[in-house]
Amino acid sequence: xxxxxxxxEYMAVPPVTRAYTTACLITTVLVQVEFVTPLQLYFxxxxxxxxxxxxxxxxxxLFFGQLGFHFLFNLIFVYRYSRMLEEGSFRGRTADFVYxxxxxxxxxxxxxxxxxxxxxxxxFTIMMVYVWGQRNRYVRMNFLFITFRAPQLPWxxxxxxxxxxxxxxxxxxxxxxGHVYYFLADVFPKMEGGCDVVSAPRFMKILFDRDSSGGxxxxxxxxxxxxxxxxxxxxxxxxxxxxADLDRxxxxxxxxxxxxxLDGAFRRRNPANDNDDIAAAAAAA
Numbered sequence: 001x002x003x004x005x006x007x008x009e010y011m012a013v014p015p016v017t018r019a020y021t022t023a024c025l026i027t028t029v030l031v032q033v034e035f036v037t038p039l040q041l042y043f044x045x046x047x048x049x050x051x052x053x054x055x056x057x058x059x060x061x062l063f064f065g066q067l068g069f070h071f072l073f074n075l076i077f078v079y080r081y082s083r084m085l086e087e088g089s090f091r092g093r094t095a096d097f098v099y100x101x102x103x104x105x106x107x108x109x110x111x112x113x114x115x116x117x118x119x120x121x122x123x124f125t126i127m128m129v130y131v132w133g134q135r136n137r138y139v140r141m142n143f144l145f146i147t148f149r150a151p152q153l154p155w156x157x158x159x160x161x162x163x164x165x166x167x168x169x170x171x172x173x174x175x176x177x178g179h180v181y182y183f184l185a186d187v188f189p190k191m192e193g194g195c196d197v198v199s200a201p202r203f204m205k206i207l208f209d210r211d212s213s214g215g216x217x218x219x220x221x222x223x224x225x226x227x228x229x230x231x232x233x234x235x236x237x238x239x240x241x242x243x244a245d246l247d248r249x250x251x252x253x254x255x256x257x258x259x260x261x262l263d264g265a266f267r268r269r270n271p272a273n274d275n276d277d278i279a280a281a282a283a284a285a
Contacts, residue, residue, distance in 0.1 A: 013079075013083060014083060014086040014087055014094075015094065016082070016086055016094060016097050016098060016101070017079065017082040017083045017086050020078065020082060020101075021075065021078055021079045021082070023062050024062045024063075024064065024075060024078060024121070025075065027041070027059065027062040027063050028062075028063060028064065028065075028066075028067060028071055029067075031063065031066070032066065032067050038063060038119075040059075041056065041059040041060060041062070041063050041119075042056065042059075042060055042063075042118040042119055043056050043057070043060035043109065043112050043113075043117070043118055043119070043120065044056060044118075045113050057105075057109065060112075060118065060119050060120050060121070061105060061108075061119075061120050061121045061124050062121060063119055063121060064119075064121050064122065074121065074122060074125055077125050077129065078121075078124075078125050078128070081125070081128045081129050081132045082128055084132055085097065085128060085131065085132050085135075088132075088135070088136075089132075089135050092209070093200075093209065094208040094209055095200035095204040095205040095207070095208040095209045096198075096199060096200045098200070098204060098208055099198065099199075099200035099201070099204055100131070100181060100185075100198070103181065103198060104124060104127050104177050104178075104181060105120075105124065107177045107180070108120045108123055108124065108127075108173060108174075108177055111173055111177075115169075115173075117170060117173070120170070120173075122167075122170050122171065122174065123170045123171065123173040123174035123177070124174065125174065126154050126157060126158075126170075126171050126173075126174025126175055126178065127174040127175075127177045127178035127181070128178070129153055129154050129157065129174075129178070130154045130174065130175050130178030130179060130182065131178050131181060131182050131185075132150070133149075133150040133151040133152070133153050133154060134150075134151055134178075134182045134186070135182075135186070136150045137149060137150060137151055138150075141153060143156050143160075144160070154171070154174070154175050154178070155175075157171060158171040158172065158175065181198065184197050184198045185198045
């Protein structure tokens with residue numbers, strides 16, 4: 001079995017994405033064979049806290065309906081965008097990815113309590129799509145012969161749900177929670193007086209990131225950092241880039257510049273070298 005191509009491909013999926021998509025698939029199959037019923041899965045505050053059916057806090061995120069188009073559509077989106085997030089902006093930061101799941105889930109449960117939403121899996125999917133779209137602003141996409149950029153994808157899906165007569169306000173909930181997380185994670189820390197308020201607690205980093213970056217818990221030295229033009233606020237044309245930054249994003253290779261030319265270019269751009277250049281010019285004169 002170790003050499004089974006399907007098993008190898010399955011094990012190549014990042015762990016959080018693999019666990020979540022597998023749980024969604026198993027839950028749907030169990031409902032399909034009538035081992036459990038949706039009545040045992042949906043979010044009911046009374047049954048959850050009074051009858052201590054605590055599994056409902058999780059199972060309402062795992063069921064997308066009976067096997068069919070709606071289920072396959074949601075499962076594909078869960079797999080695709082969860083995997084791209086985990087392998088992209090959360091690479092090397094599994095604890096932060098799990099913490100995003102936790103914060104998003106808690107926020108949606110709170111809203112589900114007030115708005116009587118029984119299943120929150122679709123909203124959870126839209127949250128991941130929203131965060132991915134905001135972190136990949138310049139990616140062009142096509143959906144139903146419509147061309148648009150990645151940040152507009154959640155709104156396209158919202159319109160699609162509206163046209164199909166689905167509960168589109170569940171998508172609105174996912175967009176709202178995704179926007180709050182994106183603002184707290186990517187925008188607020190860069191504002192004056194801002195700070196990172198959605199970083200995973202230390203115990204989660206010890207638990208989930210012990211194999212990341214060659215250390216245990218919290219060392220994100222090798223974690224993914226998006227290029228400057230993909231960060232909130234656009235490209236900072238006044239920033240002084242370091243050679244290490246260019247090497248990380250393969251800018252040197254893309255520009256076709258040799259190491260010597262880059263080194264000289266950075267020496268010319270570095271204000272700390274201006275005095276040396278002036279002194280050299282005076283000696284030559």
